[in-house]
Amino acid sequence: MKKFILFFITILFSLTTFAHGPTPQKVQESITVAISPDKAYAILKDFSEFKKFMKTRSTDDDLKKVKYALLKEDGPFTDFNAYIIVNKGENDNESVIQWTARFYRFYKLNPPIPEGQDDATAKAAVQKIVDKGLADLKKALSK
Numbered sequence: 001m002k003k004f005i006l007f008f009i010t011i012l013f014s015l016t017t018f019a020h021g022p023t024p025q026k027v028q029e030s031i032t033v034a035i036s037p038d039k040a041y042a043i044l045k046d047f048s049e050f051k052k053f054m055k056t057r058s059t060d061d062d063l064k065k066v067k068y069a070l071l072k073e074d075g076p077f078t079d080f081n082a083y084i085i086v087n088k089g090e091n092d093n094e095s096v097i098q099w100t101a102r103f104y105r106f107y108k109l110n111p112p113i114p115e116g117q118d119d120a121t122a123k124a125a126v127q128k129i130v131d132k133g134l135a136d137l138k139k140a141l142s143k
Contacts, residue, residue, distance in 0.1 A: 021104075021108045021109065021110065022104050022105050022107070022108055022119065023119070024102055024103070024104060025077075025102070025103055025104065025105065025119055025122055025123050025126070026100065026101065026102050026103075027099075027100075027101045027123060027126045027127050027130050028098065028099070028100045028101070029098070029099055029127075029130050029131065029134055030096055030097060030098040030099070030134075031096075031097050031134050031137070031138050032089055032094060032095070032096050032097075033094070033095050033097065033138055033141045033142060034093060034094055034142070035093065035094075035095055035141050035142075036092060036093050036095065037064055037086045037087065037088050037089075037095045038064075040064075040086045040095040040097060040141055041061075041064040041086045043137075043140060043141055044066055044084060044086060044097070044137065045059060045066060047136075047137060047140060049133075049136045049137070049140070050068065050133065050137075053070060053071055053072070053129075054068040054069065054070055054071060054082075055068065055069055055070075055071055056068060057069050063085060064085060064086040064087070065083055065084070065085040065086075066083060066084050066085075067081070067082070067083040068082045068083065068084070069081070069082075075106075075122070075125040075126070075129075076105065076106045076116055076117055076121045076122045076125050077103040077104065077105060077106055077122035077125055077126055078103065078104050078105075078106050078108070079102075079103055079104045080101065080102075080103045080126070081101070081102045081103065082099065082100065082101040082102070082130075083099075083100055084097060084098065084099045084100075084137075085097070085098050085100075095141075097134070097137065097138075097141075099130050099133065099134055101126050101129070101130055103122060103126055104122070105117055105118060105119050105121070105122040106122065
């Protein structure tokens with residue numbers, strides 16, 4: 001009987017290790033622009049279009065990296081974390097700007113997941129933010 005109880009408890013606890021919430025999601029996109037990394041980073045740090053919906057959390061001038069948070073998370077996602085990093089392109093007057101956003105779907109419990117609160121919906125919403133942000137940034141850097 002003791003072996004049965006020990007077996008049952010072992011199975012019960014091992015099953016709980018498989019229960020978890022949503023997995024983190026990620027959107028990562030990049031653009032290449034004909035501007036030096038130093039100039040691109042200077043514009044990025046003070047880009048007014050981003051300040052309308054994002055706040056700067058931190059900057060790293062050595063890495064040319066800016067971390068952002070949304071002013072208001074009102075989409076089908078939560079725990080949004082993003083950073084944009086400026087890297088040197090193929091020459092001194094070219095920059096590769098990479099935006100990485102990490103987040104979770106809004107519904108954090110296990111299935112069944114309500115319609116519109118799944119990973120794909122969250123990823124699509126963040127993809128729109130990243131795509132628009134990079135398009136606006138590219139336009140500003142190309143002036």
